[in-house]
Amino acid sequence: MNNTKNTESERMNFWEKLYIPEIARGLGLTLAEMFKPKFTRQYPEERWEPEGSYRGRPVLVNEESGERCVACGLCSRVCPALAIEVQAGETEREKERFPTKFEINMLRCIYCGFCEEVCPEEAIVMSKDYELVFQSQDDAIMDKEKLLVPVAQLQDRLEFLRQYR
Amino acid sequence: MPEILWIVIEASVKALALVAGIQLMAALNVYLERKISAFAQGRIGPNRVGPFGTLQPFADVFKLFMKEDIVPKNADKFFHALAPVLSLSIAIAVWAVIPFSSYIQIGDRIIYLGIAPDINIGLLYILAMTSVGVYGITLAGWSSNNKYSLLGGLRSAAQMISYELSMGLALVGVVLITGSLAMNDIVNDQVNNWGGWRWNIFIQPVGFIIFLIASFAETNRAPFDLPEAEPELVGGFNTEYSGMKFGMFFLAEYANMTTSAVLIVLIYLGGWALPVPPETLGLEQGSILLAAAHFGVFFAKVLLLLFFFIWVRWSIPRFRYDQLMNLGWKVLLPLALLNVLVTALGVIFLK
Numbered sequence: 001m002n003n004t005k006n007t008e009s010e011r012m013n014f015w016e017k018l019y020i021p022e023i024a025r026g027l028g029l030t031l032a033e034m035f036k037p038k039f040t041r042q043y044p045e046e047r048w049e050p051e052g053s054y055r056g057r058p059v060l061v062n063e064e065s066g067e068r069c070v071a072c073g074l075c076s077r078v079c080p081a082l083a084i085e086v087q088a089g090e091t092e093r094e095k096e097r098f099p100t101k102f103e104i105n106m107l108r109c110i111y112c113g114f115c116e117e118v119c120p121e122e123a124i125v126m127s128k129d130y131e132l133v134f135q136s137q138d139d140a141i142m143d144k145e146k147l148l149v150p151v152a153q154l155q156d157r158l159e160f161l162r163q164y165r
Numbered sequence: 166m167p168e169i170l171w172i173v174i175e176a177s178v179k180a181l182a183l184v185a186g187i188q189l190m191a192a193l194n195v196y197l198e199r200k201i202s203a204f205a206q207g208r209i210g211p212n213r214v215g216p217f218g219t220l221q222p223f224a225d226v227f228k229l230f231m232k233e234d235i236v237p238k239n240a241d242k243f244f245h246a247l248a249p250v251l252s253l254s255i256a257i258a259v260w261a262v263i264p265f266s267s268y269i270q271i272g273d274r275i276i277y278l279g280i281a282p283d284i285n286i287g288l289l290y291i292l293a294m295t296s297v298g299v300y301g302i303t304l305a306g307w308s309s310n311n312k313y314s315l316l317g318g319l320r321s322a323a324q325m326i327s328y329e330l331s332m333g334l335a336l337v338g339v340v341l342i343t344g345s346l347a348m349n350d351i352v353n354d355q356v357n358n359w360g361g362w363r364w365n366i367f368i369q370p371v372g373f374i375i376f377l378i379a380s381f382a383e384t385n386r387a388p389f390d391l392p393e394a395e396p397e398l399v400g401g402f403n404t405e406y407s408g409m410k411f412g413m414f415f416l417a418e419y420a421n422m423t424t425s426a427v428l429i430v431l432i433y434l435g436g437w438a439l440p441v442p443p444e445t446l447g448l449e450q451g452s453i454l455l456a457a458a459h460f461g462v463f464f465a466k467v468l469l470l471l472f473f474f475i476w477v478r479w480s481i482p483r484f485r486y487d488q489l490m491n492l493g494w495k496v497l498l499p500l501a502l503l504n505v506l507v508t509a510l511g512v513i514f515l516k
Binding site for chain 2: 031
């Protein structure tokens, strides 16, 4: 085997060695590209609406009668990033237990969805919210007030979850 | 008013206008560069600052002003600060001999658009200035005390010296035909013959291609942007520059790009030659209207060339270093010499 024979000058013909026709072809390609339609999304004006399968910020489902959560603590137990903190309390109502404190640290959350999977009450689900911006680390710790979302806004996700029940 | 005072006032007004104009052209270049690169890549490009993003370059420069100016600990502080100033001032100095349009006649006074377009060493001055331009980049590379910067600076020096030869020799062909080094004469020679269509590109096509390639190399634009080759040299000579010092290199690069485009238009593409003789349009030589028309034609050609420069940058990959040297010394230099010989014979036997 003599590899030195396969040089640039032997592989190319005269016109390729001149480079100019090839350069012109390359230029033509980029020129054609300039007039093709663009695919850029104008983000703040034109927002992306995720499908039901999207795992965004985990939220608590809020019904008319109050939150679904019964503070069993399974989500907190399963959370691989230790982001969830739950403290249980009792009431006189039919559903006796409720969380007195429910906090998710969004700086720790890895959006794995284990909390949602393990929840026996379908009380914590992943929302479509992907715009998570914080001014400070304290802002990133979401309490019940920020976590509770009306059930009507979460229909897509609940339907998606029901396919796999 | 004494004549000398008038000359001083005229020159300084022109100089101020020129410096402002060059900065604006650099801003326009930055905008075009970003828009065209975006279009070539299927993006939209800047569209937030101002209408269609036209104020984007000013936002960029403002950002550079706000940035911290970092000087490496072991850098040569004086030369580190001098290099960008040198680059930018030389890039601007070239414009002293460049004419923008035909003259305006007011009374019996003739005003040229350009500081000294009639000077009889115009081309030599331009070549000299572009060769000095390499000092800025080499000094920047050396004074940063960084091996990547030094490599970038050295590459730039080698590249500029290699391509300057062919550039100068390509111009010799034009000088032989025109018989003058003054920019005005070179342009007028193209404008006044063959009804404004005796462009040098038609009688010097080889010289034009050599000059075009060499000016790409001289301005450190892709495909010859080895001095700042990002993947290999982390930015080359301007690795250690930040803030407005980097901004000055940036401005100098775009000013150089404009200079090259202007030179190509003036020397090879007929300058401000109108497509039809001005007499048919009823415009008088020396009137402001004709000068404006000439300037419009000239500026349109410059814009087209700038588009070409940017278009090439976003189409063609960078040369390898040995390919660059082979092209410069083994292809362009012999071609340029041959071109000079053929042109000289042509001038002797056909004139």
